[in-house]
Amino acid sequence: MEFLKMEALGNDFIVIEGSTPDPGQVRSWCDRRRGIGADGVLLVSGPGRSGAAARMSLWNSDGSFAESCGNGLRCVARYVFDRGWAEGRAFTVETSTGLSEVEVVADGSVRAGLGTYRIGNSVTASGYSFVSASVGNPHAVTFMDSPARIDRVDLGEIGRLMQDHPAFPEGVNVEFAAPLEQGVFRVRVWERGAGETRACGTGAVAVAAVAHAQGRAGPAVEICYPGGSLGVEVAGDTAWIRGPAVSVFAGTIPA
Incomplete structure (x- = not known):
């Protein structure tokens, strides 16, 4: 093949x-x-x-x-x-x-x-407050005040623990985000079924959507992953990535 x-x-x-x-x-x-x-x-x-x-x-x-x-x-x-x-x-x-x-x-x-995304309820787990979001698959997003704090997170342990959280019966993708400048966020992601990855498109939408809903950013957001930067546009309840x-x-x- x-x-x-x-x-x-x-x-x-x-x-x-x-x-x-x-x-x-x-x-x-x-x-x-x-x-x-x-x-x-x-x-x-x-x-x-x-x-x-x-x-x-x-x-x-x-x-x-x-x-x-x-x-x-x-x-x-x-x-x-x-x-x-x-x-x-x-x-x-x-x-x-x-x-x-x-x-x-x-x-x-x-x-x-x-397509469309949905922002759900707040969920507390492993000492962090997450916001749930759906982008065709489930996500849990939390914001921290600095990229340095993200780097100290044991994302592997938290990601695995989140798979057993009752709020996410089918598992969940986990994003930790921190602002770099206005409309730009540094993000680490743990994907269910894959572990920590270099980037995640739907995860970028989840972060951008929650950031926009909470007044942290406008509708156009740049997500900076370890693998590079992804542009996100959210309008209404739909999103594009580039x-x-x-x-x-x-x-x-x-x-």
Whole structure:
């Protein structure tokens, strides 16, 4: 089976076409010592329903199915565009949560519409006050007063503990954010099914949406991850993200 390794802000994926992988295959391929190494596996096929240029499905590195992934969506948009599956730079991709609009911009960046988001209740856990948010998948966001405090957080321990919190019966992605300047936030993220990652598209939307709702920022926000910066625009209850998505290398997985 042929594959393409892609990454968006260091959030990396194994992109394949063809049959649905089983959880064991996903875990094996994503293993960074014995496999290809990735945060997840993207299955791409086309076309999708309602005129979508392609369909996508995503599995986390632990083999679990992921409902939504902004950086994965941007990688799929780049993949589809580079293969000429779409007419023009703006098109739609079918995901497990519906149809998503995407655009491959002339400067090489990729914009993706992540649909509607919802901000939920406050949740206290591990000594921190989080705000829950849904961006097609669940998030818990907390703000700190300085990036230095974020760096001292044991995100692995807190992320694992949050998976058993009664407020999140299906698990949750966890974001710690701190302001760098007006409208710019430094963020670390722990993704359910993958652990701490270099970036998370839906997590960026969750942080931007909560920051905007709390008066910490306007509708346009820059999220600075260890893997790089992602632009976010929130309007009403919808959101767009914009950033790079690139191919790294191609190869073949033995049968």
